[in-house]
Amino acid sequence: MTWAGVLVLAAGTYAMKAAGPLALGARRLPARAHELTTLLAVTLLGALIALSTFASGRHLALDARAAGLGAAAVAIALRAPFVVVVAVAAAVAALLRAVA
C-alpha cells in the first residue's frame, strides 16, 4: 500500500458517504425516492449479513459464524437485548471453534 493509494481510497469513500448528506442535506427528498433508498439500505444490510456469515473470500462456507447467527436469531426471537444477541453469537462461534 502507498500513501497515494490510502488517500485515493479515502477520498473516494468520503465522496460516497457524503453524497447524500452534502448534496441533499438541506433539501427534502421526494417521498418516493426516500422510500426507495431506505429499501436499498435494508437490502444491502441483508446482503452484508449474508456475506459476513457465509462468504470466505470468493468461496461460500458453512462454519461457526453460521451457528453464531442462528443462535442470534433465536435470541432476537426471544426479544433478548442487543448486547445479549451479540454476546450469544460470539460465544456460540467461539465454543464451536474451541470444540472443533
Added chain:
Amino acid sequence: MRSSHRTILRDGVAIGLAVGTIGISFGVLGRAAGLSPAMACAMSALVFAGGSQFLAIAVVTAGGGVPAAVLGGLLLNARHVPFGIALVPMLRGRLALRALSSQLVIDESTAFALAQPTPELGRRAFYTVGITLFLFWQAGTAVGALAGGALDPSAAGIDAAFPAGLLALLVPQLRTRQARVAALAGAAIALAATPLLPAGGPILVAALGAFVGLAVGRR
C-alpha cells in the same frame, strides 16, 4: 425498537469493543502488509470503512497492486451512497456539521439509526454509535500497529458478532413484506455472486434485491 439514549450508548459500546478488537487485527495485518504505523492509523481515520481496509491490504499482500486494491475497496464502499441518502432526514444541519458527520456513515451507524422509531432518536443513535465506533476503531488500529501481538479475533467469535448485531438491527426494519423480500433477495444475490465476481462485486449486484422487493412485495 430501543428508545432510551442510555440503551443506545450501551449497545454502541458493546459493538465498539468488537470493533476495537478487529481494529487491533487490522493494525497487525497492516504492518504485515508493509504499512507504517502512521499509514495504518491514517487509513483507519480517513477511510473508516473496515471491510474495504481489510480488502485493500489483502489485495496488496496477494500481489494484486495498489490500483486493484483501491478499486476493490471503492466498489465495496459504494453501498455508502444509499446509506447516506437514507440518513438525510436525520443529518440535517449546517454544511460544516454535515461534512463532518458524513465520515461517520458506516454500516453500524446506519443500521442503528434506521432501526429507531423516529428521526430524532435515529439522529442520536447515529452520532452515539458513529463516534463510539470511530474512537474504538482508531484506538484498536493504533494498538495493533504499534504493539503488534498475536490476537485472533475469530477464536473469541468476534467475527460472528457483526452479522448478529446487524441482524438484530435489521429485524425491526422488516415490518413490510416489501422490506422482507428485498433483504432476503439481497442476501441471496450476494451469496450467488460470491464465487462469480471479484471482491466488492457481490455487494454491488445485491442492490438489485431492492427491485425484487418492489416487484413482489406491494403493501
